[in-house]
Amino acid sequence: MSSVTFEKVTRRFPSGDRPAVDSLDLEIADGEFMVLLGPSGCGKSTCLRLLAGLEDVDAGSIHIGVRDVTHLPPRDRDVAMVFQNYSLYPHLSAADNIGFALRIARMPRRHARGRVDFAASVLDIEQYLERSPRTLSGGQRQRVATGRTLVLDTRVCLMDEPLSNLDARLRVETRGRIVRTQHHLGITTVYVTHDQTEAMAMGDRLAVLRDGVLQQVGRPRELFARPVNTFVADFIGSPPMNLFRLPLRTGGVRLGRLEVPLPRSVLGAAAAEGADTVVLGVRPERFELLPAEDRTTPGLALVVEAVEDTGAVVHVHTGAEPAEGLGPITVRLPGRPTHGKGDTLRVTVHPDDVHCFSAVTGRRY
Numbered sequence: 001m002s003s004v005t006f007e008k009v010t011r012r013f014p015s016g017d018r019p020a021v022d023s024l025d026l027e028i029a030d031g032e033f034m035v036l037l038g039p040s041g042c043g044k045s046t047c048l049r050l051l052a053g054l055e056d057v058d059a060g061s062i063h064i065g066v067r068d069v070t071h072l073p074p075r076d077r078d079v080a081m082v083f084q085n086y087s088l089y090p091h092l093s094a095a096d097n098i099g100f101a102l103r104i105a106r107m108p109r110r111h112a113r114g115r116v117d118f119a120a121s122v123l124d125i126e127q128y129l130e131r132s133p134r135t136l137s138g139g140q141r142q143r144v145a146t147g148r149t150l151v152l153d154t155r156v157c158l159m160d161e162p163l164s165n166l167d168a169r170l171r172v173e174t175r176g177r178i179v180r181t182q183h184h185l186g187i188t189t190v191y192v193t194h195d196q197t198e199a200m201a202m203g204d205r206l207a208v209l210r211d212g213v214l215q216q217v218g219r220p221r222e223l224f225a226r227p228v229n230t231f232v233a234d235f236i237g238s239p240p241m242n243l244f245r246l247p248l249r250t251g252g253v254r255l256g257r258l259e260v261p262l263p264r265s266v267l268g269a270a271a272a273e274g275a276d277t278v279v280l281g282v283r284p285e286r287f288e289l290l291p292a293e294d295r296t297t298p299g300l301a302l303v304v305e306a307v308e309d310t311g312a313v314v315h316v317h318t319g320a321e322p323a324e325g326l327g328p329i330t331v332r333l334p335g336r337p338t339h340g341k342g343d344t345l346r347v348t349v350h351p352d353d354v355h356c357f358s359a360v361t362g363r364r365y
Contacts, residue, residue: 303319
């Protein structure tokens with residue numbers, strides 16, 4: 001087990017008009033579960049392949065522990081990788097698939113079987129060891145593929161969207177098992193996904209990428225509470241943050257007919273940029289529903305366009321009145337739905353619950 005360090009790592013592909021990974025600086029602690037998160041094409045899988053030695057580094061360096069592995073072949077890096085496609089040998093049993101690399105390494109049969117049995121016990125697949133992959137469910141095959149990494153006793157485990165082929169219920173069950181296994185063994189793990197809910201549930205820390213550039217690194221709660229820019233704000237959270245581009249007024253902004261005061265620091269930063277607008281962010285759950293009989297408290301009037309009932313909470317997709325000049329707005333409400341399509345509701349928001357970003361750079365004020 002060991003730490004991983006990317007130092008100004010860049011990777012360019014001949015067919016691309018920009019680097020797939022652009023000057024990446026990232027430190028992953030020994031035993032940490034780090035999730036690389038971002039939309040398709042952001043460079044997260046390329047980062048994993050660079051670490052595994054499956055892609056060449058054009059600039060910068062990669063260290064595992066104190067070793068510079070930048071130009072070492074994959075076999076000398078002491079890493080194991082689980083791909084989206086499990087690539088199990090159909091003619092071998094689950095046990096033989098798990099222990100295949102040990103057989104190639106000519107490990108004595110008794111020792112190899114001990115490692116296979118240990119991996120199977122950790123992953124709770126002892127009862128499936130003599131079965132062929134075609135008789136296993138998707139989650140069971142995923143655990144067999146993970147078992148192949150555990151028997152190798154590697155320093156770093158890499159996982160490239162290993163749950164993307166599973167149904168929703170099995171994804172939740174399997175991701176919990178992966179996290180428990182990683183915490184039990186303490187293997188440094190780098191996990192790639194585009195699913196921010198999965199990332200928030202699994203990672204000790206998240207690294208969000210966009211167009212090959214690292215946007216923010218931190219614990220899931222930190223990224224949710226204080227996104228550094230509008231991209232992270234929009235990407236982290238389900239449903240995503242509502243973002244409004246609003247003209248600055250004396251002391252703040254006006255969200256529909258709702259006056260929202262802004263801190264002096266925000267007003268000063270906007271003035272320093274010469275900006276006359278600001279991007280205001282509000283999480284769906286931070287809107288407060290006003291009672292229908294309350295016509296005195298200032299609020300934002302919204303018309304319900306669709307309702308998503310998830311059981312514990314309700315996501316209400318709305319539109320403001322045309323005169324307000326606002327786009328779609330999502331509001332999260334607790335409990336059972338009490339509003340239907342076409343209904344009108346009024347909401348307010350506390351000034352402490354808004355996020356402010358530069359309309360020029362997108363950076364957080």
